[in-house]
Amino acid sequence: MVSSTAMITAYASNGHLQKAKQVFDRMNQRDDRAWNVMIQACIKNEELGAAWQAFSRIPQATVVPWTCMVHSFAKSGDLATSAALFRCMPERNEVSWNAMLSAYAQSGDVEAAWNMLAKMPAADAFSWTTMVAALSAAGKLGKVQELVDSLPEQNIAVSNAVLSGYVQNGEMVQARSTFKGMGCRDTITWNAMIEGYAQNNFSREAIDLFKLMVLEGVKPDSKTYVGVLVACTTAGKLEEARAQFVGMKEDHGLAPSAQHYCCMVDLLGRSGKVGEAQNLMDSMPFSPD
């Protein structure tokens, strides 16, 4: 049983849904997790219909697959079905509530999200982070502040969302002070601030902050380098970009992704090095998606 579900997951994550289905169909007994894993497999491969079919066949669906379907329909843009399922489900836990809250938030319905948060039996950091992001996206920074002030505890994801909200709205002074005020910072914190600078044309600040990040021993990831390269691109800093592009692999073992190549090609093009841009594109170790 354990190994079968493990295999289903493995096949699904490699895009082999048919193989996953075969394993599932051969199982004599299927416990909750087996069903859940199969549903997830369908969803990962963007087969919502198949997921729904599997879901309908579960003899006694528990809260996990119900929540999974609520989330999946919302993600596919079918908020109505998502909400209907949420109303119908036999029991709901904090994850279910958060999934529905997130569904409203993603759809841009801040009011509905807000009402959801008010009605929740037990809001947690997931809930608050979602709400902060929704309010920020709607430009309601005052409400964000109110919400954050009312929270019982500090949480890094919530703070990261607040920081990103300021960035999104171009409030770089506020973003900076949020960043500075944070007692602990993770890679997302640094990334958000670096990308914020990059997006708002503070190229030098972005690059300086990146250097500080490394100096403080925080490991940059692939997204950090997107921010750095975007900063270089907007400011036309070709040599800096070249150095970082090489450095990401040599210093941090990060293989450049299509995004990074894209930035470099963009920058080379802007710098009038069309030939080099072409060469770089040709050397990309990616299939042309």
Next chain:
RNA sequence: CCUUCGGCAUAUUCUCCUU
């Protein structure tokens, strides 16, 4: 001699190119 993992649902950071 010692040692980890293991198969499930929800949140925060993404460079795109739509002229």
